[in-house]
Amino acid sequence: MRRIFQVGGVEAECWLIHDGSRFILNTPDGAVPCQLDATGEPGGHVLRTRGVVQELRLAIGPDSTFVHLNGRAYEIGRVDPARRLAGSDGGAADDRIVAPMPGVVVSVAFKPGDAVKEGQPLLVIESMKLETTLSAPRDGVIAEMPFAAGDSFGLKAVLAQLAPEEK
Amino acid sequence: MRRIESQIDTNAADFKANFAAMSERLKEFHARQHAARYERPQRDIERLARQNKLGVRDRLELLLDPGTPFLEFSTLAACREYDGAVPGAAVVTGIGIVQGREVAIHANDASVKGGAWYPHTVKKIVRLLDVALENRLPVIHICDSAGGFLPLQHGVFPDRYLGGRVFRNQVKLSQANIPQIAVVGGHCTAGGAYVPTLSDYNIIIEGTGAIFLGGPPLVKAATGEEVGVQELGGAVMHTSVSGTGDYRAATEQHAFSLAREIVGQWKRTPKTIIETAAFEEPYYDPKELYGIIPKDRKTQFDMREVLARIVDGSRFHEYQPDYGTTMVCGFAHIWGYKVGILANNGVLFNDSSLKAAHFMQLCNQNRTPLVFFQNITGYMVGREYEERGIAKDGAKMLMAQGGSVVPKFTVIANASYGAGNYGMCGRAWDARTLFMWPQAEIGVMGADQAANTMADVKIRQLQREGKELTEEEIAAIREPVLEKYKRDVEAYTSTSELWDDGILDPADTRNALGMSISASLNAPIDEPHYGIFRL
Numbered sequence: 001m002r003r004i005f006q007v008g009g010v011e012a013e014c015w016l017i018h019d020g021s022r023f024i025l026n027t028p029d030g031a032v033p034c035q036l037d038a039t040g041e042p043g044g045h046v047l048r049t050r051g052v053v054q055e056l057r058l059a060i061g062p063d064s065t066f067v068h069l070n071g072r073a074y075e076i077g078r079v080d081p082a083r084r085l086a087g088s089d090g091g092a093a094d095d096r097i098v099a100p101m102p103g104v105v106v107s108v109a110f111k112p113g114d115a116v117k118e119g120q121p122l123l124v125i126e127s128m129k130l131e132t133t134l135s136a137p138r139d140g141v142i143a144e145m146p147f148a149a150g151d152s153f154g155l156k157a158v159l160a161q162l163a164p165e166e167k
Numbered sequence: 168m169r170r171i172e173s174q175i176d177t178n179a180a181d182f183k184a185n186f187a188a189m190s191e192r193l194k195e196f197h198a199r200q201h202a203a204r205y206e207r208p209q210r211d212i213e214r215l216a217r218q219n220k221l222g223v224r225d226r227l228e229l230l231l232d233p234g235t236p237f238l239e240f241s242t243l244a245a246c247r248e249y250d251g252a253v254p255g256a257a258v259v260t261g262i263g264i265v266q267g268r269e270v271a272i273h274a275n276d277a278s279v280k281g282g283a284w285y286p287h288t289v290k291k292i293v294r295l296l297d298v299a300l301e302n303r304l305p306v307i308h309i310c311d312s313a314g315g316f317l318p319l320q321h322g323v324f325p326d327r328y329l330g331g332r333v334f335r336n337q338v339k340l341s342q343a344n345i346p347q348i349a350v351v352g353g354h355c356t357a358g359g360a361y362v363p364t365l366s367d368y369n370i371i372i373e374g375t376g377a378i379f380l381g382g383p384p385l386v387k388a389a390t391g392e393e394v395g396v397q398e399l400g401g402a403v404m405h406t407s408v409s410g411t412g413d414y415r416a417a418t419e420q421h422a423f424s425l426a427r428e429i430v431g432q433w434k435r436t437p438k439t440i441i442e443t444a445a446f447e448e449p450y451y452d453p454k455e456l457y458g459i460i461p462k463d464r465k466t467q468f469d470m471r472e473v474l475a476r477i478v479d480g481s482r483f484h485e486y487q488p489d490y491g492t493t494m495v496c497g498f499a500h501i502w503g504y505k506v507g508i509l510a511n512n513g514v515l516f517n518d519s520s521l522k523a524a525h526f527m528q529l530c531n532q533n534r535t536p537l538v539f540f541q542n543i544t545g546y547m548v549g550r551e552y553e554e555r556g557i558a559k560d561g562a563k564m565l566m567a568q569g570g571s572v573v574p575k576f577t578v579i580a581n582a583s584y585g586a587g588n589y590g591m592c593g594r595a596w597d598a599r600t601l602f603m604w605p606q607a608e609i610g611v612m613g614a615d616q617a618a619n620t621m622a623d624v625k626i627r628q629l630q631r632e633g634k635e636l637t638e639e640e641i642a643a644i645r646e647p648v649l650e651k652y653k654r655d656v657e658a659y660t661s662t663s664e665l666w667d668d669g670i671l672d673p674a675d676t677r678n679a680l681g682m683s684i685s686a687s688l689n690a691p692i693d694e695p696h697y698g699i700f701r702l
Contacts, residue, residue, distance in 0.1 A: 082169055100513075101514065102549055128548070129584065129613040129615075129616065130465060131463075131465045132467050133467065
């Protein structure tokens with residue numbers, strides 16, 4: 001897999017190899033032999049590609065590298081392929097909040113009919129000396145909240161249910 | 168390796184409340200640590216000056232490479248014993264750098280009860296020598312002790328891990344070809360005489376240092392012979408007549424320059440090679456840990472947020488991210504060293520126990536040291552879980568953990584209850600170093616549960632005797648039990664008893680782990696092998 005870079009907001013894929021005598025940049029459009037030499041000035045370099053010699057300056061930061069070339073600055077950021085290619089997270093969220101273990105309800109923050117935002121705490125449960133906050137899996141409206149503070153429940157009991165999303 | 172994306176809002180009210188609560192705790196902790204290190208009664212300071220001796224901290228300053236870190240162990244040992252009158256258990260121990268080499272240091276603190284050995288002193292020295300044995304670290308002993316504290320001699324002398332173990336460990340170190348130096352800057356009497364004599368090299372400071380099996384008063388009582396300290400066991404006699412001492416030092420400064428010269432000519436053995444990466448500071452500020460650790464222990468928090476403030480570049484490769492989610496497993500680097508991390512995000516279930524066992528086998532196979540971050544209230548209980556074999560799956564986790572050949576390191580970050588303490592490499596399981604955060608708790612069960620259980624037993628006993636109890640009487644039984652238990656589970660009790668290697672400011676955790684891992688690589692890593700897993 002080639003590395004993924006972001007150059008001025010556009011993604012580019014490439015891979016740099018060395019064949020023993022020179023560097024070769026592999027891109028989807030073919031291989032480009034190239035050579036980069038430092039001039040000794042701060043950030044100063046000379047780039048040789050396909051017979052063209054260009055002077056440029058590099059500023060290297062932790063997240064991206066800036067290239068000054070022909071009076072223009074390009075920001076080159078590295079994109080983590082494991083993050084970039086993960087896609088969206090697991091598809092549609094479940095409408096139900098299911099008990100991860102048996103326990104007791106400590107507090108309930110909403111009642112049926114209330115609108116909630118994704119990530120908002122819906123209820124707090126206690127089990128094994130530990131309080132766990134259960135949050136809304138998506139934006140929506142509470143359809144059922146069957147337990148009150150102090151009630152105990154079993155494993156996989158439905159502790160809260162959101163109204164189905166309108167398509 | 169990907170960076171953890173923190174979800175923490177440092178402007179949120181609960182973050183700020185947690186931050187304030189932890190800052191308060193740390194103020195107390197740092198004050199107590201400062202007092203244990205430096206605050207002494209005036210008469211003890213004057214006595215040392217009169218004897219022309221340097222304090223133990225000044226001696227360390229002379230011994231260690233300037234500007235290098237010193238990982239001090241158990242600074243608050245014995246803080247809840249002897250009415251708090253024996254700070255640090257009268258001894259300083261730790262891992263430091265001398266001539267660029269990692270060494271273990273055992274230094275008596277003569278400003279506390281003349282450096283006498285109390286039961287906790289012995290425990291602390293034996294622990295340090297165990298650290299030296301496990302990690303193959305050379306030892307430097309700085310001897311200045313009045314000898315065993317006689318009123319408590321039963322707690323100092325006879326048992327397997329008491330006084331004799333100090334000398335036994337010295338023998339084992341020598342047998343394992345791990346060098347030791349003793350700098351004698353005070354009296355080494357009776358058993359104490361064996362610390363320098365069992366060391367490969369010893370240096371006696373003229374005028375203050377002396378070694379004898381029996382001091383002048385004892386000799387007088389036993390045989391009637393009248394003899395002075397210098398004639399009986401001083402530097403000149405031992406280095407020129409008996410051969411008990413190797414080097415005579417004119418001053419303390421001279422003694423420590425000799426010690427450094429000796430360390431500098433030791434053969435260097437190459438360290439064990441593990442995977443490393445370029446050193447990178449965490450992307451997220453470690454001080455943010457103060458706002459992440461909840462002020463109420465019952466409140467759940469995401470250990471990934473903790474890891475993001477400890478590991479290099481906040482980068483973490485999570486293993487099995489969607490399975491057994493109460494157990495966070497994955498790879499990261501600390502000070503460039505690759506480690507496998509196991510961190511609790513809730514109770515241990517069947518799946519999380521199996522995941523932990525599997526991950527530890529993986530780390531042993533590729534020689535990756537293990538770091539445990541404990542916040543564990545226990546293995547799940549109840550019919551459903553017993554039927555699924557929770558005890559059997561917990562046993563697999565213990566078998567993998569206890570059978571690990573790679574170095575292990577433990578941070579008790581919050582709760583450490585019951586068998587969860589065992590599974591997550593508690594004190595009994597040979598972590599190379601084990602540290603606690605100041606708000607952490609350790610116990611067989613939570614304080615409320617324990618107090619209720621103990622009170623219920625008492626109440627039922629009284630009821631069998633025909634006594635009916637009022638609400639007030641029940642509370643009167645339960646409250647003192649609860650108060651005592653709450654104190655017993657505190658980090659200060661643990662550290663007083665040397666169940667850990669010290670309490671840490673959470674922001675220092677990264678460096679303490681980095682030094683521990685680096686030191687551990689002085690010892691080789693064995694081939695993986697295990698006992699029988701109950702499948």
